[in-house]
Amino acid sequence: MTTATAHHDDHGHHGPAKGIMRWVLTTNHKDIGSMYLWFSFTMLFIGGAMALIIRSELFQPGMQLIEPEFFNQMTTMHGLIMVFGVVMPAFVGLANWMVPLMVGAPDMALPRMNNWSFWILPFAFGMLLLTLFTEAGAPNFGWTFYAPLSTTYAPSSVTFFIFGVHMMGISSIMGAINIVVTILNLRAPGMTLMKMPLFVWTWLITAYLLIAVMPVLAGVVTMMLMDIHFGTSFFDAAGGGDPVLFQHVFWFFGHPEVYIMILPAFGIVSQIIPTFARKPLFGYASMVYATSSIAFLSFIVWAHHMFTVGLPLETELFFMYATMLIAIPTGVKVFNWVSTMFRGSMTFETPMLFALAFVVLFTIGGFSGLMLAIAPADFQYHDTYFVVAHFHYVLVPGALFGIIAGVYYWLPKWTGNYYDEKLGKFHFWMSFIGVNVTFFPMHFIGLAGMPRRIPDYALQFADFNAIATVGAFIFGFSQLVLLYVVIKSIRGGEKATDEVWEGAEGLEWTIPSPAPYHTFAEPPHVK
Amino acid sequence: MFSRTWQRLSSVVLGLFLSPAIMADWELNMPQGVTDISQSIYDLHMLIFWICVWIGVVVFGVMFYSIFAHRKSKGAKASQFHESLGLELLWTALPTAILIAMAVPATTTLIKMYDTTDAQVDIKITGHQWKWQYDYLGEDVGFFSNLTTSQDEIYDRTAKGDNYLLEVDKHVVVPTGQKIRFLITSNDVIHAWWVPEIAVKKDAIPGYINESWALIPEGKEGLYRGQCAELCGVDHGFMPIVLEAVTEDQYQIWLDDQRAAAEAQAAAALGDFSHEQLMVKGAEVYARSCAACHGAEGEGMGSVFPALAGSAIATGDMAEHIDIVLNGKQGTAMQAFAAQLGEVDLAAVITYERNAWGNDAGDTVTPKMIIDAKQ
Incomplete structure (x- = not known):
């Protein structure tokens, strides 16, 4: 691998514009990546504040702080913001920053579209959040917005929600197309597909999932719009429609969406573990095949979210078997990560700590996923806190820890300064403790019979709910430490070397730290 | 073992x-x-x-x-496999x-x-926002089952009872030792009927009739509590299920009692009631069936559930008031109560709404007027 970086110093016409218009008009992948990440971080605090409102109300039985109606608005908005406003934009932000650097491209393939796909997002979420201040209140039908609760019985703000989802979908599809085109066309000479870093591979597959399913989501909300305003009856049984059809279409989007939120995290962890184990990733090819298998399976398992809707026995069996199959490629990935660590030479900087926690806690989330796949048992688990525990384990110490690990890993490359390692470790341990104290007890209250999405509960669930609330506050406030660490690293600190990490391999570590505004004007050669 | x-x-x-x-x-x-x-x-x-x-x-x-x-830190050298x-x-x-x-x-x-064949008892379960309706098919018995936990308990104004949020006015009674088939549907949004102890959870979906079954063995008589398991709107957390398993003999006696009670109620509706009697009864019915949305003092809730205290309908034309309670209001959460409450309860609660919390319609709605309005 040669270092063929264009060492442009900023002589005005090559550097960024000054002032606010730099950010409005920018077509630079690094600027846009940063904007995506800051947007996601802002949304994390908004969605997190909603989670703390929910947990505060659930601290003890009885209604103390908010009304059930507002509680439902909070659960709905919390879910929508975390899925569409935090996890997805954060991954797109990381892709914007890192994919061109990893494949040796000068920028994303479609820079103007890149600008547009970011700038749609603040408007989409602005519209969604403003519904909180309307007379009818925000959407209150859960982030899964099952019809007819979200159509015939919805508050009038549902129309804003539908247009918000359309805008997010347009943004995601454009972002995904950009990533696919960049990866397939702008790789440096010599970088064959099977030489691409795993983060690039997982994002390529994720981008195809996005292109496949975001139009399905757009379709289902358009059908809702028609039902609400134009007199159709897609989901209205009284007009010959079918409420279950909604769930089939929604989950045909929704299940691949679940993997959209985890595959890039797999990629990040697959970059970090080899670096800090100082040992090549074990089973690179099998990682690629496993990721592809998971992506394929994600299209044929959607009805496991619907085991209790009264599907025919044969359908139920098919979806149970198909869902159980997912455990196999997922297991392969976990085994490969562990084998990468085995007989390595490990150190435990903050990115590695988050990556290790990811492997353990995501696997616990995978285990409860396997339990949920067993259809007969799912009749007891479905729509309880056991499910809440499951998907928070895969999304918080899964997706979110993956993102945070990536931020710590690449932060010195972005800012040119090492972050404060002591504070980083403090942030890790507070997050690790907080996340487990919050979500582990939810397994118990779910098995004991507490349904999800209820603002008040029977007395036997009180102890674990109180514990979970304490954990949520620990976890939530620890994220302020991350904010401080990031700002501190931007403002100064120990200068980072080009390689940043001792064991790091890949094109992104051959350019200077901080990464210059323009990189790889001449493509590097990969042997 | x-x-x-x-x-x-x-x-x-x-x-x-x-x-x-x-x-x-x-x-x-x-x-x-x-x-x-x-x-x-x-x-x-x-x-x-x-x-x-x-x-x-x-x-x-x-x-x-x-x-x-x-x-x-322990001097480990990395292998390269x-x-x-x-x-x-x-x-x-x-x-x-x-x-x-x-x-x-x-x-x-x-x-x-999935084998729901050869059931000895068929019970149709209909989900409503936010209560369950049970119909014993072929037995001429049917009723609604409402949460009985008071608003005072929910809002911490009094101590919470042992079965807080898991108690209802009418239990769904089933015999032990017989295969019971549940036919589950919904009248509005999707609900889910769930009783963990018998491992039955099935979505109640408008336009569908889902089937499930349970056979509670003899000797396992008792109360089994459950809850709605699918988000169904503002009071999703407040529509529990109480299943009462009794012996076959007790079940038959219970069925007879239900039928007798229904006849007695129909007969009572033809009798005379004083304004005061209706107000007392109306307050009970209101707390059970109306207060969750319209507020304990008729103050309403937000913009979704209008206040009844001082409302144009509750102080205005009586026929209009009876109509909205009996038949509900299209496109809103206001349900039709004609089938949910008996004539006496309906007359009492409407009388109460017209004369409580400062409302001064001053008139009395009698059960006979309800019977007429239903026709």
Whole structure:
């Protein structure tokens, strides 16, 4: 691998514009990546504040702080913001920053579209959040917005929600197309597909999932719009429609969406573990095949979210078997990560700590996923806190820890300064403790019979709910430490070397730290 | 027997995480329940749980061994091996075998759960925002079942009872030793009828009739409590289920009582009631059926549920007031109460609404007027 970086110093016409218009008009992948990440971080605090409102109300039985109606608005908005406003934009932000650097491209393939796909997002979420201040209140039908609760019985703000989802979908599809085109066309000479870093591979597959399913989501909300305003009856049984059809279409989007939120995290962890184990990733090819298998399976398992809707026995069996199959490629990935660590030479900087926690806690989330796949048992688990525990384990110490690990890993490359390692470790341990104290007890209250999405509960669930609330506050406030660490690293600190990490391999570590505004004007050669 | 051992092991392991004071079994784990099916599901649950635990022990064991032994600070030198087709095949094949072994008992149980044939009792369950309606098919018995936990308990104004949020005015009574088929549907949005102890959870969907069944063995008479399990709107958390399993003899007596009570109620509606009697009864009915949305003092709730105190309908034309209570209001959460409440209750609650909280219509709605309005 040669270092063929264009060492442009900023002589005005090559550097960024000054002032606010730099950010409005920018077509630079690094600027846009940063904007995506800051947007996601802002949304994390908004969605997190909603989670703390929910947990505060659930601290003890009885209604103390908010009304059930507002509680439902909070659960709905919390879910929508975390899925569409935090996890997805954060991954797109990381892709914007890192994919061109990893494949040796000068920028994303479609820079103007890149600008547009970011700038749609603040408007989409602005519209969604403003519904909180309307007379009818925000959407209150859960982030899964099952019809007819979200159509015939919805508050009038549902129309804003539908247009918000359309805008997010347009943004995601454009972002995904950009990533696919960049990866397939702008790789440096010599970088064959099977030489691409795993983060690039997982994002390529994720981008195809996005292109496949975001139009399905757009379709289902358009059908809702028609039902609400134009007199159709897609989901209205009284007009010959079918409420279950909604769930089939929604989950045909929704299940691949679940993997959209985890595959890039797999990629990040697959970059970090080899670096800090100082040992090549074990089973690179099998990682690629496993990721592809998971992506394929994600299209044929959607009805496991619907085991209790009264599907025919044969359908139920098919979806149970198909869902159980997912455990196999997922297991392969976990085994490969562990084998990468085995007989390595490990150190435990903050990115590695988050990556290790990811492997353990995501696997616990995978285990409860396997339990949920067993259809007969799912009749007891479905729509309880056991499910809440499951998907928070895969999304918080899964997706979110993956993102945070990536931020710590690449932060010195972005800012040119090492972050404060002591504070980083403090942030890790507070997050690790907080996340487990919050979500582990939810397994118990779910098995004991507490349904999800209820603002008040029977007395036997009180102890674990109180514990979970304490954990949520620990976890939530620890994220302020991350904010401080990031700002501190931007403002100064120990200068980072080009390689940043001792064991790091890949094109992104051959350019200077901080990464210059323009990189790889001449493509590097990969042997 | 095998499952007993598992159960004991599981309480030990789970107990490690928790202080003994809060380690009552029912708080931590899935209930074993009272039916064969609920026991089979519990066994499946524990089987897959232990498979996961053992895989976790092995995988995390190797991982933590590496973390302790293969660290740079201990002078570990990194090997450079990075491939092994044999290992990849092994850890693809082994989980596949485990999953197949797991799928067999799961399939058997699922087939049993889907066999709703030869039921001796048929109960149609209809979900409404936010209460359950039960109809005993062929028995001429049917009723609505409402939450009885008071607003005062919910809003911490009085102490909470033992069965807080899990108590209703009318239990759904079923006989033991007989196969009961539940036919589950909904009148508005999707609900889900769930009683953990009999392992029945099925969505109640408008336009569909879903089937499920339970056979509670003789000797397992008792009260089994459950809740709605699908988000169905603002009071989703406030529509519990109380299943009362009784012996076959008691069940027949209960059915006769229900029919007799219905006749008595119809006869009573033809009698005379004073304004004061209706106001007293109306206050009870209001607290049970109306207060959750319209507020304990008729103050309403937000913009969705209008106040009744001082409202144009409750102080205006009586016929319009009767009509909206009986038939509901299209496109809003206001339901039709004609089938939910008896004539006496309807007359009482409308009279109450017109004369409570400063409303001064001053008139009296009699049960006979309700009977006329229904025709």
